[in-house]
Amino acid sequence: MELWLTERETDHxxxxxxxxxxxxxxxxxxxxxxxxxxxxxxxxxxxxxxVQTSIRDEFIYHEMIAHVPLTIHPxxxxxxxxxxxxxxxxxxxxKHPEVKRxxxxxxxxxxxxxSRQYFPELAGMLDDPRVEQHITDGIQYVKxxxxxxDAIIIDSSDPLGPAEGLFTEAFYGDAAKxxxxxxxxxxxxxxxxxxxxxxxxxxxxIEKSFPTVxxxxxxxxxxxxxxxxxxxxxxxxxxxxxxxxxxxxLRYWTPEIHRAAFLVPPFLKEMLEIDG
Amino acid sequence: MELWLTERETDHxxxxxxxxxxxxxxxxxxxxxxxxxxxxxxxxxxxxxxVQTSIRDEFIYHEMIAHVPLTIHPxxxxxxxxxxxxxxxxxxxxKHPEVKRxxxxxxxxxxxxxSRQYFPELAGMLDDPRVEQHITDGIQYVKxxxxxxDAIIIDSSDPLGPAEGLFTEAFYGDAAKxxxxxxxxxxxxxxxxxxxxxxxxxxxxIEKSFPTVxxxxxxxxxxxxxxxxxxxxxxxxxxxxxxxxxxxxLRYWTPEIHRAAFLVPPFLKEMLEIDG
Numbered sequence: 001m002e003l004w005l006t007e008r009e010t011d012h013x014x015x016x017x018x019x020x021x022x023x024x025x026x027x028x029x030x031x032x033x034x035x036x037x038x039x040x041x042x043x044x045x046x047x048x049x050x051v052q053t054s055i056r057d058e059f060i061y062h063e064m065i066a067h068v069p070l071t072i073h074p075x076x077x078x079x080x081x082x083x084x085x086x087x088x089x090x091x092x093x094x095k096h097p098e099v100k101r102x103x104x105x106x107x108x109x110x111x112x113x114x115s116r117q118y119f120p121e122l123a124g125m126l127d128d129p130r131v132e133q134h135i136t137d138g139i140q141y142v143k144x145x146x147x148x149x150d151a152i153i154i155d156s157s158d159p160l161g162p163a164e165g166l167f168t169e170a171f172y173g174d175a176a177k178x179x180x181x182x183x184x185x186x187x188x189x190x191x192x193x194x195x196x197x198x199x200x201x202x203x204x205x206i207e208k209s210f211p212t213v214x215x216x217x218x219x220x221x222x223x224x225x226x227x228x229x230x231x232x233x234x235x236x237x238x239x240x241x242x243x244x245x246x247x248x249x250l251r252y253w254t255p256e257i258h259r260a261a262f263l264v265p266p267f268l269k270e271m272l273e274i275d276g
Numbered sequence: 277m278e279l280w281l282t283e284r285e286t287d288h289x290x291x292x293x294x295x296x297x298x299x300x301x302x303x304x305x306x307x308x309x310x311x312x313x314x315x316x317x318x319x320x321x322x323x324x325x326x327v328q329t330s331i332r333d334e335f336i337y338h339e340m341i342a343h344v345p346l347t348i349h350p351x352x353x354x355x356x357x358x359x360x361x362x363x364x365x366x367x368x369x370x371k372h373p374e375v376k377r378x379x380x381x382x383x384x385x386x387x388x389x390x391s392r393q394y395f396p397e398l399a400g401m402l403d404d405p406r407v408e409q410h411i412t413d414g415i416q417y418v419k420x421x422x423x424x425x426d427a428i429i430i431d432s433s434d435p436l437g438p439a440e441g442l443f444t445e446a447f448y449g450d451a452a453k454x455x456x457x458x459x460x461x462x463x464x465x466x467x468x469x470x471x472x473x474x475x476x477x478x479x480x481x482i483e484k485s486f487p488t489v490x491x492x493x494x495x496x497x498x499x500x501x502x503x504x505x506x507x508x509x510x511x512x513x514x515x516x517x518x519x520x521x522x523x524x525x526l527r528y529w530t531p532e533i534h535r536a537a538f539l540v541p542p543f544l545k546e547m548l549e550i551d552g
Contacts, residue, residue: 004290012294012315014280015500018287039288040470057469059543193333193497219495219502221469224291226495226502251543260536267335267527 005036005044007051009224010194017041017051023118028110030162035118041222043118045086047111047157054222058088058122061188061228063253064218064261066092069151069186069232070099071243071258076150077101080178082138082166083156085111087123093153094125095247103149105134105141107162139165145178152179154187159198167198169205176209176235185210185233191225196271202231203274212238215274216261218252281312281320283327285500286470293317293327299394304386306438311394317498319394321362323387323433330498334364334398337464337504339529340494340537342368345427345462345508346375347519347534352426353377356454358414358442359432361387363399369429370401371523379425381410381417383438415441421454428455430463435474443474445481452485452511461486461509467501472547478507479550488514491550492537494528 003019017038024035034046042055053061066089070076077100079093085106093102104126106112112135115123126133134141142152152175156163165171167187175185187206192199199215206213210233217227232241241262243255264274279295293314300311310322318331329337342365346352353376355369361382369378380402382388388411391399402409410417418428428451432439441447443463451461463482468475475491482489486509493503508517517538519531540550 010316014292016290016292018289040286060541191497217495219493221467221501224500225497251546252541254539254542256536256539257541260532260539263530263532263536265336265528265533266530270527 005038005046005051007049013224015224017044024114026110026114028108030108033110033114035114045115045119048161050158051222052157053086053088053122055119055121057221060218060220060252061223062088062092063250064216065089065153065155065186065188065230067247067250067253068216068230068258068261069153069184070096071245071247072232072238072241073151073184074182074244078149079103080105080142080145080149080152082142082152082154083163084153086115086119087112087126089153089155090131091122091125094128094130100130102131103134104131105136105138107135107137109135139171139174142171142174142178147178147180149179150183152183152185154185156188158190167202167205169208172206172233173209179235182236184235187231189229189231191223191227192229192268192272193225199229199231200272203272206231206233210235212236214238214241214262215264215272218261281314281322281327283325289500291500293320300390302386302390304384306384309386309390311390321391321395324437326434327498328433329362329364329398331395331397333497336494336496336528337499338364338368339526340492341365341429341431341462341464341506343523343526343529344492344506344534344537345429345460346372347521347523348508348514348517349427349460350458350520354425355379356381356418356421356425356428358418358428358430359439360429362391362395363388363402365429365431366407367398367401370404370406376406378407379410380407381412381414383411383413385411415447415450418447418450418454423454423456425455426459428459428461430461432464434466443478443481445484448482448509449485455511458512460511463507463509465505465507467499467503468505468544468548469501475505475507476548479548482507482509486511488512490514490517490538491540491548494537
C-alpha cells in the first residue's frame with residue numbers, strides 16, 4: 001500500500017509526502033490531530049490536515065521564532081508563549097539564561113498530550129519548573145494581563161480554525177497592553193508568496209498598537225514557497241534589530257543570520273506594500 | 277477536466293501544480309520540452325518533467341545566478357553562459373554595462389526556439405548584438421577555450437540527461453583553464469536539503485581546480501525545500517565576496533541580500549561537510 005499525505009498549499013498547488021505509518025489520529029474539541037511517520041521528513045504533527053512540524057527541520061522554525069525576539073530584548077525574564085503545543089518553541093525559549101518564567105497558553109490539551117508521547121525531542125522541556133502551563137484560550141488570557149511580560153510569542157496554527165482570533169487588531173491591542181513598556185512580540189505569519197494578503201493584514205493590524213513592526217524570514221524546507229515570514233513588533237521604537245547576546249550550539253540561528261533575516265527583497269516590499 | 281502537473285522532488289515528495297493549458301509539447305534530440313500555463317505560477321517551462329522556470333518567480337533565480345558573480349568580478353567584459361536556453365540569465369548578464377560580449381552555448385536549439393515563442397520576457401535579449409550564440413555541447417566548447425572569459429555561468433538543468441557532463445571534475449578543470457586568471461565561475465546546484473550528496477560532490481569537484489569555492493543561497497518559491505544553492509568559484513583566492521557595484525531596478529538582488537546569501541546556517545555546514 002502506498003500512503004501519501006496530501007497538503008493543499010493553495011487552491012492550485014498540492015504537496016504530497018510519502019507516509020510509512022499513521023501513528024495517531026484523533027479529534028479534539030478544536031481540530032483533527034494526527035501524527036505520521038514520513039519517509040522524507042521523519043515524524044510529523046498534522047493539525048486539520050496541515051503539517052505543523054517535522055522532526056527533520058523543526059529546529060529552523062523554533063529557533064527563529066524564539067531567538068530573534070529574545071536576543072533583541074535587553075533582558076527577557078518573563079515570556080508568554082501562545083500555542084506551541086508541540087513544545088519546540090518552549091525548548092528554545094528555555095535556552096536563554098535570562099528567562100525566569102514561561103507562561104505557556106495552549107487551547108488544545110490533546111496537542112500537548114500527543115506531543116509528549118510522540119515528540120519527546122520537542123515536548124521534553126514542557127515540565128521544566130520555569131514553565132507555567134495554562135490550558136485555555138490565549139485571547140481571553142491576554143485580555144486579563146497588564147504590563148506582565150517582556151516578550152510574547154504567538155506560535156499558533158494558521159488563521160483558520162481555533163487560531164483565527166489571534167490574528168486580529170483587537171488581540172494585538174490586548175497583547176500590547178499585556179507587555180511591559182519595552183516588550184517585544186513575534187507572530188508566525190506564513191509564506192508571503194502564497195499569502196501576501198494575510199501578511200499585509202497582520203502587519204497593518206499590528207501597526208495600530210506598536211510603533212515598530214518588522215518582518216523577518218527563514219527558509220524552512222517543509223513549508224513550501226519559501227521564504228517563511230514572521231512579524232516582530234516592539235512597544236518601544238526599535239532602531240536596531242541586532243542581537244544583544246550570542247547563543248551556542250544552535251543549528252540555524254546565528255547573529256549574522258539573525259541580522260540577514262530582516263532583509264526584505266524589493267519584490268516582497270512591493271508585494272506586501274511595506275517600506276521596511 | 278482537472279490537469280495537474282506532478283513533479284517528483286524526491287522519491288518521497290511530490291509537488292502538484294494546477295495547469296490550465298498545455299501550450300507546447302515536443303521531444304528534441306535531448307529531452308522532452310513542454311510549456312504549460314499554471315494557475316499559481318503562470319507560464320512554466322518544463323524539461324523532462326522538471327519545472328525549469330516560471331513567469332512569476334524566474335527573476336529570483338536569474339538575478340542571483342548572474343549578478344552575484346558579475347558584481348564580485350572587478351570588470352566582467354567577456355562572459356560565457358552555458359545552458360540558459362530560456363534566455364533569462366542572458367537578459368540579466370546584459371544589465372552590466374561592463375559586459376561587451378556574451379558567448380551563449382546551449383546544446384538544445386528547441387529550448388531556445390520554444391522560449392522565443394512562449395517566453396518573450398526571458399528570451400527577448402537573445403538577439404542583442406553583444407550575444408554570440410553557439411548551438412553546441414558546452415563540454416566540448418569549454419575544452420577548446422584558454423584564458424578567454426572573465427566569468428562562466430553554468431545555468432544547466434539538473435545532472436540527469438543532457439547536463440550530466442557539466443557536473444564533473446574534468447569539466448570544472450576545463451572551465452578553470454577557459455577563464456582568465458581572475459575569472460569567476462558559478463554553477464546552479466539545487467536544494468541542499470534534498471540533494472546534500474550532489475552539492476557536496478559539486479563542491480569537492482570544483483575545489484580540485486579553484487582555490488576559492490563558496491556556496492550561496494536564494495529562496496525561490498517554485499523550487500521546493502528552500503534554500504536553493506549556487507556554487508561560486510574563483511581562480512584567484514577571494515577574500516571578499518562583497519559586490520563592487522550597485523545595480524538599479526532589480527527585484528531580488530541588492531548588495532545586502534548578495535552578502536547575506538553567503539551565510540551558511542550551521543546545520544547546512546554540517547550536512548554539506550564544509551567549513552565556509
